[in-house]
Every structure is written in structure tokens, then in C-alpha cells.
Amino acid sequence: MKSVWLSAILMLMAGASRAQTAEIAASVLDDKGRAVADAVVVAVPSDSPARLPTRPREGVVDQVNKEFTPKVTAVLVGTPVTFPNNDNVRHQVYSFSPPKRFELPLYAGVPAQPIVFDKPGVVVLGCNIHDWMVGYVYVSESPYFAKTGNDGRALITDLPPRSYRVRVWHPQLDAPEESTEQNVDASAPRRVAATWTLPLKATIRIRRAPAGDASVRY
């Protein structure tokens, strides 16, 4: 009987704690009003640095059908990320991006050691065997971030009530990330909506489709 009461009290405390947090419901559109998927929305407390978890959860960037899956992965700074290869061919994953330069020599299966992303920024991934493969790891300095789905919406939850500087990044963003920054007042424990309209540039991925060749006869 005592344990039932204890559980009930703990649940009430948890509920009360959740009730004390705020949420930011972000909506990201392009300049034609279309929903933008794979945009990373990051909320940074305006007044003081966010408290980082002592041990970030591990990230995973899979390789399926000779593509990085997901194409965009958002992780907290210091997160170890593994790159399992679920194709039946070997890949050689690399990045030249300043926040994390690395190379995983040709491998199949799961590499023994994860890569720790220890500096914030955008890390562009490639495969040296399949040049068309491209992926992105967004390394956030704040623990409060989320990625938009196909509907262009992302929800950042469990925010301590306060004011935040919120910005958005996307692989096709045609402006400095800082230019997307908005001040969002989430000082009350409730959901706050915010919308971004991003200028996106057309990017060209290295072609994977077969290309025709001109015939030459001798």
C-alpha cells in the first residue's frame, strides 16, 4: 500500500515538473510557402548557457541503398555517432568539415568506434566510393533542438521557461544561419508557436541516375 502511494506521489511530481516546462512549436516554410523538411531548429537560452546533459545520447547515421539515412541528423555537441553500413557493399565515410574532420576506412557492418562530434557546426558527410552520397550532421551547442518533418513542423519540448534565441538551419539555406534568429518568449509554461520563412537555394547533388553516352562508330 505504501509503495502505491509513493508511486502516485512521484507521478504527480513528474507531472508537475512537466507542467513547468515550455514548448516551441516551429513551422518552417520556403519562400513559396511550402513546408521545409529536414530543417534543424535550435533554441539557445537568451540569459544564461543551457545546462548540458553529462552524457549525450548516441546518434546513428545509417547507410541504406547507398544513401545516408537520415539525410540530416541533429546531435548535441559531444555526442558519439555510429555509422552502421546496412548495404551489402562497403562504404568509406569521410568529412572535410572544420567542426569534425574524419575518415572511416572502407568498411562493412558497424565500425568499432563511434565518431564523437565535439565542436558545434555543420558536418557534411560523403562516401569516397559512391560520390553521390551526401549527408549532414548538425552539431548543436544547445540541448534544445528538433528537426522538421515532411510537414515542415518541429516541436522542441522540455524547455525551462525563459526567453530563447531560436534559429534554423537547412542544407539549402541561402543565408547565414544567424540571420534566421528570432527571439521567442517561452517564459510561461505553455506552447509557443513560431514560423520561419527560409530563402532556399537550389543545390545540385552529384548525379546517380545513368547518363546516356554518344555513340561513336569506327
Next chain:
Amino acid sequence: MISWGFGCRRICTILIVPAAFLPAVCSAGDWLFDANVGILYDNNLTRAQAPADVRADGAAVLAASVGSLFALGGSDTISLGADLRGEAYWRFHGLNVIGLGADASYRHKFGLGWSAPWLLARASASYDDYQGNVRTGPRYVIFAELGKRFTESFDASFGGACDRRYARYDQPVVPGISGKPFDLSGASVYVRASYAVNESLALGARLSVRRGDVESTTRPNFAIFEASSAIAPDPTFGPDFFAYRLRGTTDVAALTASWALDDRSSINLSYTGERTRAYDDLDYRSWMGTVSVAFRY
């Protein structure tokens, strides 16, 4: 002394036959299945100079290949393939052909990343069985190419190739002169570039110059006869047509446009213009256009 033809055949054999055993050595091969279906039109199939001898026709083309790419290391890959190709002409059925071939290539990247320069060496061998026997025989090509991708949209390369074609049937009509006008050899250099306009449309261009044997089919022509090193009847274009082998230089300019339907298929257009200058002022021009759909699995 080893002749060029024998050397070419030997190089192709040396490259292709051991390559057939590589799948047993290398694991995790990347299998590729390609298919191509389309039509072509050639405005001067005879490669003739006199308008009266020029013959044009179109053909349906079907090609399929299976291959495997083996990554030997991060910078080195070998690919092996076999292909089957058929062409069926509307009017000149002697040009109908079924070809069976194999190829092997080695690619080395000088560094890491898509912008690293690369070197490609390739050898291919095929046997082309034409409805008109005079063209039937094996064909060998070796080439080496050096290239670089400069941006995600633009890449370019240059290379050199040697080709050797053997005629299986000897059909001499003039004593002392070979009856194998399709026994041809040549060497060429080329540059090529491609540019992706957007995610779907890619444009390509290729320029090449080839020096070597060329074949021209005409009605009896004394000037060509004097310059030719092989003559045989070519009934594909009529009972009074003869195929001649000459030495010449061929300039080729080709343009391609490829529209990606998805990651595995595309619609392709190509235009190839050729100009050949052979001895004794033979100068002929031709162009060929193709429309095709390509699939890759």
C-alpha cells in the same frame, strides 16, 4: 615482331580474363544492371562522299549489361561487366547486329572526396555478329582517362584510346588486295565534360580525334580504289556497292542531354557529328542522333 592487332587483343585478354576470377577474391561487390532501349538515325551509314552513294537509315537499339564494382581500398576500384547489344535497322538489314562483350576497368582516385582527380583504365572486347557477314568479327578497345570533378555540377576528363576490329570473313575481289575492309585499327584522343543544369538535366560534350583505318562504302570508284588497302562487296547497300578500307583522320563532336527520371532511370538524347579526311581528298561527313531510355538497378 608483335603486330598492333595482336598486342591489343593480348592486352584485352590479359585484363579481362583474370578479372573474371576477381569476384572470388573480392567480397562485397556492388552489382549493377543496366539496360538501354532507344532508336538511332544515321544520315550517312555508308560513310560515302558522293551524294548518290550516301545511305541513311534508322534502327531500334536494345542493350543490357551486368557488372560488378569491387572496392579494393578507399581509392581503388575494379569493375567487371558483360554486355549484350542489338540493333535492328529499318531498311538496311545487313547492318542488323547482335554483339556480346565483356569489359574490365580499374579506377584510382588521387585522394579523398568527390573532387579528387581520378585515373581510369579500361579494356573491352566484344564479338559483333552482323546479318551482313562482311562486318562480322571481334572488336577490342583499350583506353586510359584522367579526370576530375570540379563542382557537384561540372566534371571533365581527357584520355586516349586504341581500337582494333577484326573481320572474320575474307571476301577478296581484287587479287593481291585484302578482302577484309572491316579489319580496322586506330588510335584516338578525346576530351569530355558534363554539366548538371539542375538535379534532373545533365548536358555533356565530347571531342575526339582519331587516326587510323576507316571504312567507306561506295559504288566502284577509281580514286578510292587506288587509296584503299582492302576491298570487299557490301551487298547491304546494293549489288554494286563495295566497302573500302582507307587511312584517315576522323574528328568527332558529340553532344548529349540526359534527363533523370529518378535515381535509376533517364531519358537521353545525343548528337554525334563526324568528319573524316582520308587520302586522295576523300572527305565525308555524317551525323547520328539517338534517343534512348536508360535504366540502372
